[in-house]
Amino acid sequence: MLPILLKIEAGIAYITLNRPDKLNAFNREMALLLQKTLDDCAADESIRCIYLTGAGKGFCAGQDLAEVADPNGPGMQKILSEHYNPIIERIRNLPKPVVIAINGVAAGAGANIAFAGDVVVSTASANFIQAFSKIGLIPDSGGSFTLPRLIGFQRASALMMLGDKVAASEALQMGMLYKVFDENNFEAESKKIAATLAGMPTKALGFIKQALNASATNTITQQLALEDTLQQQAAATKDFKEGVQAFLEKRIPIYQGK
């Protein structure tokens, strides 16, 4: 059974974390295959949106702890530098939107990978755990960067130290998520978001992502300069011409992601 499934349909790459009996906890095979799959999605021009979810009842329980305890396992240093850090870098630097559809519990690295997405939604029964401190670790996979920016320093600090379980409704209210859907609508609604994004001006979405990434550390002056540069690039795309033309002709634009 492959630990990562990929289905491409109508410009969307549906990626599924697929170790359901372990709540999709990451082992090395799964981490490396996810990286390769994201690279393939970046290279394939026909893919205009990535949709990442988990198989079974969980989204992802973070690092496979059996692999950590295995003396023949990859070891702590490789786990961060070769597994999680490259995954986060790929999600954030992919010039296409990444929808994270959280179908169940998201713990440890599983939660922080989810928060790296561009549009992050969950089912109402999902919950979120910064599980690291409970086993004597610190938040990784970008969590110590992302979480305080999403929910504020105080809440991030408390959640990272206490490792409390946060229900989807509370996570939404705190700002960890964009939307929460009830069980019956979750799949259809989250896929609808992916379909919308796949029909949008892909290059502009990539530039938005670049601007947001930089905004975390830029000064206002640097950010204004970056907006200027990226706006010139956006204005040079075919999709921008189509957007303006369609507006003037009072019709729906047809974007090609070019």
Ligand code: T3D
């Ligand atoms: O070197 C490094 O480790 C650095 C990298 C760190 C990155 C990290 O992600 S550290 C954090 C690792 N994750 C955790 O500590 C979470 C561990 N899991 C849990 O606390 C619980 O499973 C959950 C709260 C997430 C869910 O609880 P529950 O009751 O819904 O499910 P369960 O019964 O605990 O789990 C179901 C099965 O999945 C079970 O297997 P079994 O007994 O039926 O054969 C359980 O052992 C397995 N499982 C769940 N999480 C992991 C796991 N197996 C391996 N690793 C896991 N992380």
